[in-house]
Amino acid sequence: MAELAYHRVYSQLTAQIKAGQYPDYRLPDERSLTDQFGVSRSTIKRALGILVSRGIVFQKQGAGTFVNPLYFKSKPLFNYTGDNIGITDSLVQDGQQQSIQVLHFHVQKAKDEIAQSLFLQPNDFVYRIERLRLVDGQPFMIEIGYLPIRLVPDLNEEVIQDSLYTYLEKEQHLQVTKSFLNISTEPSTASDQKLLQLKPNEPVGVMEGIFFTDSGTPIEFSRMRIHYKYMQYNSFVSLS
Amino acid sequence: MAELAYHRVYSQLTAQIKAGQYPDYRLPDERSLTDQFGVSRSTIKRALGILVSRGIVFQKQGAGTFVNPLYFKSKPLFNYTGDNIGITDSLVQDGQQQSIQVLHFHVQKAKDEIAQSLFLQPNDFVYRIERLRLVDGQPFMIEIGYLPIRLVPDLNEEVIQDSLYTYLEKEQHLQVTKSFLNISTEPSTASDQKLLQLKPNEPVGVMEGIFFTDSGTPIEFSRMRIHYKYMQYNSFVSLS
């Protein structure tokens, strides 16, 4: 499958920027890029639009297109370069050893909030998966996930020892590419303190998320309680 | 100034969706919308692209364009509908009474992290503004902001009693439309507990942000400590 034109331009520009090809933080104008890449200006605009939306560059009418110098200085916690959107990828640094302890695993009827979030009928069944996640042997997150049994009929205790999304992608050919997240914080409960090795005054970060496949089907509702030292979320917001 | 075509389409579609005009969660196909709105398909695609990027609808090749039913159910804490990006706008609900107490206000040399974040030379001066923000009389956030003195030469104690960004927009014609945010959580300090009326085991949410004007100039570095009950952040993430 030939790579799409706008994606090729986007990739190459990103690579050029990372390689420091624009030390003056200024990109060539769009019409020159049209010549350089041999595509239309519309395609250039599309590629630049992605760079803008990710906060890598910004544009100013009449002036030009400029690299956001902070982007590559800040830690790349929010660099979604992979295919999937698993939370751990953004919380955990490269090279650290992740592991998973399954705390509970069973099937139940979806209760109200879960059913609503996952678009289920009141009597549909879901897996309830409670796991403790560790990095380099240190527990950092309690994760309770709910998945419709209909969408993933053959889950078992062995599968959920590893990354769920890797399994979904590899075995079920489901790509998880969208999510709603709600982030908040709470004092830790006794159970949190025990599992995450927290002192009584130390809090947890709480993330609730609904995750969707490519096609817009909600596939997981997840509630995560995160050791506060590991709770980090970066985001770039741009209006207009 | 006449409204732009793609924006008109976006607004009207959003309004229609909110009004429940598509009970089957399905929008007309793009070519029909072209006729309905009297604009080209490119313009329709642009408007729909915004709806997609905000998670309001999703599209599927060969099938159609569908409303995301979860979008309007979730609490709109983070719905940037105004011109500016001030934090209070997104944390505080409509109709609640906001007020501000100025705790400290002075000018100092920018220290390392601040200087780097705001793109300053080591000897440049910044305002340091420490404020306590309340909603309906209840303190909910301690905010320490740093602004380059060069960009806003005439700040004074009176101005910072009110919203800084409103002032910047009205008086300085600076629009703040972009930000990098980093969100985390910590146990509350003694000072937090006193100012925010927290119990010792209750935590604070921590938001650090760099805010940019339209033109990409960093204008504020802000460190916010938020009462945990007010700490709520919603986000929609979509890959690809």
Add this chain to the structure above:
DNA sequence: TTCAACAAATGGTACGAACCAATATGCAAA
């Protein structure tokens, strides 16, 4: 009745043209 092949519907990609709007530049006048 079932299923496979075909057709229609629908979003995706790409091109190119024309013109507008904001900013930067250079030159001439003060």
Add this chain to the structure above:
DNA sequence: TTTGCATATTGGTTCGTACCATTTGTTGAA
């Protein structure tokens, strides 16, 4: 030297065309 204006530069908007890719519906043969 400084200021102000004309011009060039550069991104923004909109239109329209052509064709591709995926999904869904239809139809006819087995």
